[in-house]
Amino acid sequence: MTINSDSEYIHGGVPKTDMQRLEVSERRVLDFSVNLNFFGPPPIIKEKWPELFETIEQYPSVNGDGVAGYYHSVCGVSPHNFLAGNGSTEQIYLVARVLKFRRAAIITPSFHDYERASLLAGVEVLRCPLSPNNDFTLPPKEALIEIMEKVDALWIARPNNPTGNLFDKNLILELADQFPEKWFIVDEAFVQFLDDWKEKSLLTENPEPNVLVLNSLTKFYAIAGLRLGGIVGHEKVISRMKHAKEPWAINGIADRVASLLSDCGDYDEKSRLAHNEEKERVFLALRDMDGILPFEPSVNYILCQWLKTHNLDRLLAHLLKKGLYLRDCRNFPGLEKNFFRMGLRLPEENDHLLSALSSFKAS
Numbered sequence: 001m002t003i004n005s006d007s008e009y010i011h012g013g014v015p016k017t018d019m020q021r022l023e024v025s026e027r028r029v030l031d032f033s034v035n036l037n038f039f040g041p042p043p044i045i046k047e048k049w050p051e052l053f054e055t056i057e058q059y060p061s062v063n064g065d066g067v068a069g070y071y072h073s074v075c076g077v078s079p080h081n082f083l084a085g086n087g088s089t090e091q092i093y094l095v096a097r098v099l100k101f102r103r104a105a106i107i108t109p110s111f112h113d114y115e116r117a118s119l120l121a122g123v124e125v126l127r128c129p130l131s132p133n134n135d136f137t138l139p140p141k142e143a144l145i146e147i148m149e150k151v152d153a154l155w156i157a158r159p160n161n162p163t164g165n166l167f168d169k170n171l172i173l174e175l176a177d178q179f180p181e182k183w184f185i186v187d188e189a190f191v192q193f194l195d196d197w198k199e200k201s202l203l204t205e206n207p208e209p210n211v212l213v214l215n216s217l218t219k220f221y222a223i224a225g226l227r228l229g230g231i232v233g234h235e236k237v238i239s240r241m242k243h244a245k246e247p248w249a250i251n252g253i254a255d256r257v258a259s260l261l262s263d264c265g266d267y268d269e270k271s272r273l274a275h276n277e278e279k280e281r282v283f284l285a286l287r288d289m290d291g292i293l294p295f296e297p298s299v300n301y302i303l304c305q306w307l308k309t310h311n312l313d314r315l316l317a318h319l320l321k322k323g324l325y326l327r328d329c330r331n332f333p334g335l336e337k338n339f340f341r342m343g344l345r346l347p348e349e350n351d352h353l354l355s356a357l358s359s360f361k362a363s
């Protein structure tokens with residue numbers, strides 16, 4: 001399907017809006033629509049908060065040197081191959097604006113901002129739908145080649161949000177090699193949650209001239225409010241983007257926090273282990289439940305289809321009354337038929353949700 005009109009901004013879960021829509025009186029909720037590290041931010045940020053505060057009178061580095069330092073020390077990325085961003089969302093819009101491709105393919109369902117950024121930059125969008133019937137796997141290479149022949153850029157997320165698929169990195173590299181004049185923009189916002197993530201990620205590969213890899217620090221370090229992310233690519237394209245970027249997009253506190261994060265190895269390991277265990281446990285519990293079809297997760301969120309009633313609203317209202325909030329995924333193209341996403345939280349909180357899901361009565 002080709003989309004070429006402008007696009008409205010769609011934000012994910014907003015509990016208050018759904019409470020009003022479903023006529024549930026306002027209350028505090030456990031928000032399972034977010035998909036951040038369930039341990040919360042690394043403790044060092046709070047410990048150093050007074051020191052961080054003291055720096056707010058100074059201008060930060062122009063391009064976020066602390067963030068570049070993080071990616072250099074953790075992923076071995078040279079600062080020449082890196083551009084820091086105010087979250088990876090900012091980079092998505094920057095890429096679309098600067099690279100000036102004309103027609104882009106987007107693997108859907110996926111994060112909405114690839115489409116919106118493309119449309120705002122005047123790019124025509126070709127949606128390439130995945131199907132729940134084969135667990136949202138990518139089409140075979142031949143089909144992807146046919147798609148690439150029609151466009152000059154591809155947006156693809158690995159792991160994909162909200163489906164959770166980790167598309168084969170070698171396949172992407174092979175396509176990039178076969179189409180050297182086309183752009184491959186790979187969003188790896190959640191990649192740090194994977195076991196052996198450095199082997200699975202494209203961030204640690206030698207950057208190809210036509211491949212850009214986006215990454216976020218806001219998910220894995222639970223710092224969505226601070227806004228930190230980056231883009232890794234060939235020196236030439238990074239310098240083109242640096243040239244087009246506003247100065248001081250990374251605020252001074254965020255930039256200093258990024259430097260602290262390179263020393264959080266214990267937190268990183270503990271987080272990966274706990275999220276992987278919890279992902280397996282919750283997935284199996286959901287799979288055993290009547291009326292819910294969960295799709296195999298790779299990281300800290302699980303996409304599910306609700307089959308017990310025709311309208312997901314009844315489930316959402318039931319949960320809201322118990323102070324639990326899920327991400328309604330019906331506004332993702334292809335997920336209109338009662339899909340929802342559960343972001344993992346602490347084990348006891350997940351248990352609370354699992355028991356509320358099983359207590360739903362269809363009649």
Ligand SMILES: Cc1ncc(COP(=O)(O)O)c(C=O)c1O
Nearest residue numbers: 087088089111161189216218229
């Ligand atoms: C796949 C994907 N990419 C990027 C982002 C944006 O992350 P950031 O907070 O770094 O802007 C999100 C946020 O939900 C996401 O799901």
